[in-house]
Amino acid sequence: MxxxxxxxxxxxxxxxxxxxxxxxxxxxxxxxxxxxxxxxxxxxxxxxxxxxxxxxxxxxxxxxxxxxxxxxxxxxxxxxxxxxxxxxxxxxxxxxxxxxxxxxxxxxxxxxxxxxxxxxxxxxxxxxxxxxxxxxxxxxxxxxxxxxxxxxxxxTAPPPALAPVPDTERRFTDRLAADRAFEAVVAVSELLAELGREGARELQRGGLALPAVKRLSEALAVDADAVPTVLSVASRAGLVAVEAGQWLPAEPAAAWLHASTPDRWRALAGAWLGALPDDLRALVADRSRAEWGDSLREHVGWLYPAAADEARARVDAHLRDAEWLGITAHGAPSGPGTVLVEEGPEASADALAPAFPAEVRQVYLQHDLTMISPGPLAPDLEARLRTMADLESRALASTFRFSPASVDRAITAGETAATIREFLSGISLTGLPQPLDYLITDVTERHGRVRVRTVDEGEARTAVRSSDTTLLRTIEVDQSLSSLRLTPARADVLHSRFPRDVVFWALSDARYPVVAEDENGEPVTLRRQRYAHPQTAPTRDQDRELVERLRAVDAAVTDDTAEQWLARQLDQAVRARQPVVVEVAMPDGSVVDLVLEPTGVGGGRLRGRDRSADIERTLPLSSVKAVRPL
The missing domain is CATH 1.10.10 (Arc Repressor Mutant, subunit A)
Structure with missing residues (x-):
């Protein structure tokens, strides 16, 4: 006992x-x-x-x-x-x-x-x-x-494992899985781009706000039901995080976006594998070449007999992400999926790489201000192109569109007309179309018609200046900028009580040709920090506090508390009718162990049956030095 x-x-x-x-x-x-x-x-x-x-x-x-x-x-x-x-x-x-x-x-x-x-x-x-x-x-x-x-x-014996997936089926599985893997990488890339442009609000009870779901669904070109999956996969890989109630890209996202498609998939699949609980990882390893779907759910339901539904739901969440990432297809592991659980993410990405479309470094610039990529763009080219053009459609052949706002955004970020022309001419298979060249010239000439700088005039902290008074009046009455509390100071100046950077990015997002200035009136390039830096609020470790409190009580031992501890031990033994070993100090100074079945404690004495001698004993508690279970 x-x-x-x-x-x-x-x-x-x-x-x-x-x-x-x-x-x-x-x-x-x-x-x-x-x-x-x-x-x-x-x-x-x-x-x-x-x-x-x-x-x-x-x-x-x-x-x-x-x-x-x-x-x-x-x-x-x-x-x-x-x-x-x-x-x-x-x-x-x-x-x-x-x-x-x-x-x-x-x-x-x-x-x-x-x-x-x-x-x-x-x-x-x-x-x-x-x-x-x-x-x-x-x-x-x-x-x-x-x-x-x-x-x-x-x-109850475990359910039998299914036979391995036949090679004829595996070929179709691998083809479908490769398509899904590529689509997953594309979707996460678009998620990071969209969250970098505008964060997505997280509800207090968990989950995204409905407007954010709709916006992300359109930007990613996926069903609204798939948005939580994309977010889950990206979050697990450390690419997005919540800060101040907003989902934003995390710092590792920058390196991920500049990696090759196989390396991007490797990071996502490796994070999926790393998040598997030990028990589930062992199961998928045992079934690395057999179907996972219903077989895995059935086995998990058997494995956790007291919480079968919860265990199946946990498995379903991991299998859903595996299906979306191309680790499985129709519940069966793909070839790269098998390699993933047997050899790890590196080997799995190497196995999948030949199935991905080749990256391209040359594009077609069109006279209608669009650009067509005949395949997935090399990551470094795409990252820079996104600063000056907007994605219009994403597929194996993606389409980007140039606009005054997109070119102005590039100039705001530090590009010049010369650097834009040099970059586009270097990657174009069709030269630089004249309409695009005119657009670059026009936007460059108009850029900076609105300037913002820091001031210290009463409550005003920022001045918005423009020689175009009509444009300034338009900014003043623009409802999308009402939160800036812009007020006229002079005919060509508006004041705001918000910092310069806040005013600058609000005007930039509203697509006004704005430039930031330093205290000397020289243009400066501002970098918008869109990375999440979530700070975990310190929480009390109640378990450690409890242990420390009990240790403190134990450390403050006196003769009285020591006797109370012995009494509690003996009282528990009496109630449980549990034999114990009692260390008793004898008159000659020696200590002997007696195996007793305590029958009562009271009046400073212990009564119990000595099992070895088969007699009843009564001992003064003052002679009992220690008690331990038999």
Whole structure:
């Protein structure tokens, strides 16, 4: 029997870090816990035990059942017992040891011989484990809650794995998966571009605001239902993050956008693989050449008998992203998907690279101010092209369009008419069309008609100046700029109480030909920082605080509190009718161990039956130096 007394003594002896780690995985009440006995009682409370058991897989549940029926057992004995049952047939000592280690860390299994690390197989000391009575009792009561009985847990064999996907089907799977992989890379690229232009609002309850979903759906050319998947994949890869309630690109996005298509996919697929829980990763590795879909869901439902629906939902989320990334197609792993789980992201990207369309560095410039790319543009070219043209349609042959606003945006970012012409002429297969050349000249001449600089005039912090008073009046009454609180100062000047950079980017977004100036009136190039830098708010570590508080109570030990600790131990033993080893100080100064079954504590005395001598003993509590579970 392993009861509260044994757990309380174990909690008291555990290192702080191990105890904190265990509490983080257990749901316990914290109110009313003043010592390790209270904590032990909270951990063995029926609801706390139930929440811990529900999350366990069948192997760990079977291990607890075996320990409850025949424990304490050595690792080898546990493996033998598991191997006899259909649910865990073929269990090895390594698997049994892993299960016992996990259960011990969750405070559901109890090292019967102290610290297992102290055991030494060379001298015959191998670790033995038992489980707590409350844990066994809860498992026995599972049928009353509509959950499998211990016998059902042990006797239900796992569903059979499916046969490997035939080579004839794999060819079609690989072709479809390659298309999806390319589309996934394109969608994430467009997501980063759109979020860089304008962030997407995250609701307090989670999920994107509906207007943001619609906007991103149009920009990415995907269904609205696919937007959360794209965002999930990009977030998992560290490419986007939430800052101040807005989804924005994260700093790694810049390097990702300049990488090749296979390298971009490798980052996305590697993040998917890295996010797989250990249990699911082992399952997909075992089925790396067989179908995952329904077979995987069925196996996960069997593996987590007390939380089958939640486990299937968790699997569905990972499988959804795998399907979208081209790791699978119609539920079967693609060739690169198989390589991904067997060899890793690098080898998988190498296997997929030949299926991607070749990148191009030459384009067709049209007289209608459009540019057609006959294939995926090289990342460095696309990144620069996006500063001066807007994407009109994305496919293997993408179309970009030049406009006064897009060219003005490039000049605002530091380009000049000469650098734009040089860049476009260098990549064009059709030269520089005359309409585009005129557009560049016209925008360059008009650029800077509106200038903003920092001022310090009363409440005004920024001045907006233009010799074109008609344009200035248009800016003043523009409703999209009403938040700037622009007020006339002179005929050619407006004032705002907002900083220069805020005013500049508001005017730029509204597509006015604006230039920022320094204090000397010289033009300066401003860089808009669109990267998210989320700051995690410090949170209280309640588990560590609890452990530190209990240690402080334990450290302030006096003769009275030491006697109270002994009394609590003995009281628990009386209530559980649990035999204990009592260390008793004898009159001659020696200390002897007596194995007693305590029957009562009171009046400063301990009464119990000495099992060795088969007599009743009454001992003064002042002579009892220590108590430990038998």
């Amino acid at each position: 392993t009861t509260t007394l044994a757990l309380a003594a174990r909690l008291r002896a555990l290192p702080d870090d191990e105890l904190v780690a265990a509490l983080r995985h257990r749901s316990v009440r914290r109110s009313g816990i003043s010592d390790f006995f209270d904590l032990a009682e909270a951990l063995l409370d029926g609801e706390s035990v139930q929440r811990a058991l529900v999350a366990l897989d069948r192997t760990r549940l079977a291990t607890l059942i075996v320990l409850g029926r025949a424990g304490p057992l050595e690792v080898r004995e546990v493996a033998v017992a598991l191997d006899r049952e259909p649910a865990t047939a073929g269990a090895t000592e390594q698997q049994a040891a892993a299960a016992l280690d996990a259960l011990s860390g969750l405070l559901l299994a109890h090292p019967a011989d102290g610290d297992p690390e102290d055991a030494d197989p060379a001298d015959g000391r191998t670790p033995r484990y038992g489980t707590y009575d409350a844990v066994s009792a809860r498992l026995i009561a599972w049928p009353d809650a509509g959950l499998p009985s211990p016998d059902e847990l042990l006797r």
